[in-house]
Amino acid sequence: MKRQLMRIMSVFCALFIVASMIIPSVYAKDKVWSSAYAYTLNSAMSNCGTLSTENSDGYIDISTTCPTGVFYADLVNFENAVEPCLVMFYTDGNTNSISVDIYRYDAEERSAKIVTTVKEPLKTQDGEIAEIALAEGGDYRYVVFNRYMGNDLVSEEYYTVIENDAFMRVEPPGQKLLFGVVSFTSKYLHPEVDISNFNGNLSIFFSLLKDGAAQNVGYTDILGDITNDEHEKLSRVLSRTAEFTETFDIGNYSTMAEYSLAVNRHNGNGKFNAITNIYDLGDELYYVRYSTDLCFYNSTVLRRTDKVTDDYQILNVRNDCIPFSDTELDSIKKAYMKNKLVLEKSGGMELKSEPFIKVNKLDVEKPLDVPQMISPSLRKPLALIGGGVLIGLFILLWVLFSSDDK
Numbered sequence: 001m002k003r004q005l006m007r008i009m010s011v012f013c014a015l016f017i018v019a020s021m022i023i024p025s026v027y028a029k030d031k032v033w034s035s036a037y038a039y040t041l042n043s044a045m046s047n048c049g050t051l052s053t054e055n056s057d058g059y060i061d062i063s064t065t066c067p068t069g070v071f072y073a074d075l076v077n078f079e080n081a082v083e084p085c086l087v088m089f090y091t092d093g094n095t096n097s098i099s100v101d102i103y104r105y106d107a108e109e110r111s112a113k114i115v116t117t118v119k120e121p122l123k124t125q126d127g128e129i130a131e132i133a134l135a136e137g138g139d140y141r142y143v144v145f146n147r148y149m150g151n152d153l154v155s156e157e158y159y160t161v162i163e164n165d166a167f168m169r170v171e172p173p174g175q176k177l178l179f180g181v182v183s184f185t186s187k188y189l190h191p192e193v194d195i196s197n198f199n200g201n202l203s204i205f206f207s208l209l210k211d212g213a214a215q216n217v218g219y220t221d222i223l224g225d226i227t228n229d230e231h232e233k234l235s236r237v238l239s240r241t242a243e244f245t246e247t248f249d250i251g252n253y254s255t256m257a258e259y260s261l262a263v264n265r266h267n268g269n270g271k272f273n274a275i276t277n278i279y280d281l282g283d284e285l286y287y288v289r290y291s292t293d294l295c296f297y298n299s300t301v302l303r304r305t306d307k308v309t310d311d312y313q314i315l316n317v318r319n320d321c322i323p324f325s326d327t328e329l330d331s332i333k334k335a336y337m338k339n340k341l342v343l344e345k346s347g348g349m350e351l352k353s354e355p356f357i358k359v360n361k362l363d364v365e366k367p368l369d370v371p372q373m374i375s376p377s378l379r380k381p382l383a384l385i386g387g388g389v390l391i392g393l394f395i396l397l398w399v400l401f402s403s404d405d406k
Contacts, residue, residue: 031212031213031215031216032083032105032107032110032216032325033083033084033086033105033112034209034210034211034212034213034215034216035209035212035213035216035322035323035324035325035328036105036110036111036112036325037075037086037103037105037112037209038206038209038210038212038213038322039112039322040086040088040103040112041070041073041086041088041205041206041209042206042322044070044088044090044101045070045202045206048068048069048070048090048092049067049068049069049070050069050070050071050195050198050199050202051067051069051070051071051090051091051189051191051195051199052071052195052196052197052198052199053191053195053196054196055196056194056196058191058196059188059189059190060188060189060190060191061187061188062122062184062186062187062188062189063186063187063188065093066091066092066093066096066122067091067093068090068091068092068093068094069090069091070088070089070090070202071089071090071091071182071191071193071195071199071202072088072089072181072182072191072193072195072201072202073086073087073088073089073202073205073206074086074087074134074205075087076134076141077141078140078141078142078160078161078162079139079140079141079160079161079162079163080139083104083105083107085102085103085104085105085115085161086101086102086103086104086112087100087101087102087103087134087143088100088101088102088103089132089181089182091122091189092119095119095121096121096122096123097119097120097121097122098119098120098122098132098182098184098189099117099118099119099120100117100118100119100132100143100159101114101116101117102114102115102116102117102118102143102159102161102166103115104161104164110325110327115161115164115165115166116159116161116166118143118145118159120132120145122184122186122189123186124147124184124185124186125149127149127150128147128148128149128154128185129147129148129183129184129185130145130146130147130148130183130184130185131144131145131146131147131148131180131182131183131184132144132145132146132181132182132183133146133178133179133180133181133192134178134179134181135158135173135176135177135178135179136176136177136179137158137172137173137174137175137176137177138173138174138175140160140162140173141160142158142159142160142169142173142176143158143159143160144156144157144158144159144178145157145159156172158172158173180192180193181193209322210297210322210323213322213323213324213325214277214289214297214323216325216326217277217279217287217323217324217325217326217329218326219279219280219281219287219326219329220279220280221277221278221279222278222279222280222349222351223275223276223277223278225351225352226278226349226350226351226352227350227351227352229350230349230350230351231275233310233311233312234275234278234288234302234310234312235272235275236310237300237302237310237312237314238272238275238288238290238300239271239272240266240314241266241272241298241300241314241317241319242268242270242271242272242290242292242298242319243266243267243268243269243270244266244268244270244317244319245266245267245268245319247317247318247319247321248262248263248314248316248317248318249315249316249317250314250315250316250336250339250341250342251335251336251339253341255341256341259341263314268319269294270292270293270294270298270319271292271293271294272290272292273290273291273292273293274290274291275288275289275290276289276290276291276296277289279329280349281301281329281332281333282333283333283337283345284303284304284305284345284346284348284349285301285302285303285304285315285333285336285337286301286302286303286304286312286349287299287300287301287324287329287332288300288301288302289323292319294319294320295319295320297320297321297322297323298318298319298320298321299316299317299318299321299323299324300314300315300316300317300318301315301316301332301336302314302315303315303336303342303343303345304345304346304348304349305343305344305345305346306346306347307343307344307346308343311346313342313343315336315342316332
């Protein structure tokens with residue numbers, strides 16, 4: 001009996017070790033939605049503009065005309081989902097209304113998909129005040145529309161997202177915590193979130209989305225591995241791309257003469273500061289991010305070749321940009337590998353020599369690297385199966401220890 005228990009304990013310990021290596025990789029999920037949400041918010045701000053006030057508790061007069069613009073955006077886990085939804089609040093002067101757009105991240109298409117738009121007319125009765133808020137009640141989050149007559153609540157509507165579909169709750173949640181976003185009448189808007197200083201909070205939120213996109217690149221960063229000579233060559237190339245005033249892409253040109261004319265036509269005032277990342281895309285294609293005196297997120301895609309000065313052909317330039325995602329980089333690489341204007345690669349980027357010489361001994365076992373042996377797509381199912389097995393073993397051990405030796 002004791003020998004059997006020892007065997008069971010050994011199996012249990014082995015499974016516990018494997019599960020402890022798998023489960024963290026499942027729950028340490030990257031913010032793959034950051035880039036998609038950043039593009040969505042940037043597009044809305046570019047098309048509609050933004051609303052702001054001089055003071056943090058200021059009002060916006062809409063008695064004569066209603067402005068159009070985004071004034072607030074947030075990430076909301078409506079049903080404690082792994083990936084949050086993007087919720088964006090904006091006014092529409094054409095329809096004299098205020099709207100809330102809810103977007104979800106589509107993992108298959110790797111883009112932001114609209115779930116629903118909830119629109120409320122900026123029209124109230126005399127003495128009536130309308131409010132739009134975010135709320136939390138139990139396991140759900142809500143977008144709330146309330147209307148008050150004085151201090152009395154006249155009506156309330158609760159909207160949420162369940163399994164990527166929008167629903168309106170029939171009855172208000174029993175316990176709720178309201179977070180006000182904006183209140184209004186037919187004459188004024190009163191943002192309950194701070195939109196002063198040219199809507200600085202919205203700019204901070206947008207920057208956080210860009211930071212998340214920047215941290216979610218799966219390619220290898222080799223900045224620390226290149227030689228000083230290679231770093232100087234790249235710095236000279238980036239000093240040129242920092243001056244570009246518009247987005248540049250070699251795919252927009254059909255002849256080498258047109259491309260050469262465009263790549264040498266730059267007269268901006270941006271000055272290169274420092275390289276932040278160099279990602280190796282393979283086939284001597286490199287995605288380089290760098291900062292300038294004007295903005296932090298700038299990028300270029302280069303081809304390593306000995307047919308141009310400084311050994312790098314400029315293929316793509318974006319200044320003050322949302323960092324590329326893996327999906328975009330994959331598409332860019334495929335397109336550039338087919339482009340006839342992309343020059344042939346050379347011998348490769350010069351990397352620093354290793355400070356140590358690897359010694360292989362027969363009596364040294366190679367360590368087991370579990371995370372790399374398991375496909376990322378299988379880690380979550382395996383973690384769930386492992387959890388079920390562990391629970392089963394706990395029950396089995398409890399039964400064995402609680403029974404007699406027979």
